[in-house]
Amino acid sequence: MKLSKLILKAGYTPKTLAEAIGVTKYAIYAYMSGRAYPSAKNLMALSKALGCSEKTVLAAIKEARNDK
Numbered sequence: 001m002k003l004s005k006l007i008l009k010a011g012y013t014p015k016t017l018a019e020a021i022g023v024t025k026y027a028i029y030a031y032m033s034g035r036a037y038p039s040a041k042n043l044m045a046l047s048k049a050l051g052c053s054e055k056t057v058l059a060a061i062k063e064a065r066n067d068k
Helices: 003-009 014-021 025-033 040-050 054-066
Strands: none
Touching: 003 014, 003 025, 003 040, 003 054, 014 025, 014 040, 025 054, 040 054
16 A cells, blocks of 8 residues: 555644654655655554554555555
């Protein structure tokens, strides 16, 4: 599942998710496009906010990276 769908499913926008976990919205967009991976700390915060496992978040980022 794409990261953008996980974000929407959890009731966030990229901007509100960024605010919730303490990163910039540009970091969220980089994760969504597969241009960057989050640090371990941010990965844990993302998975908690999105209500899914870290593995699911990483798979979504990897999927975006492979779509290029």
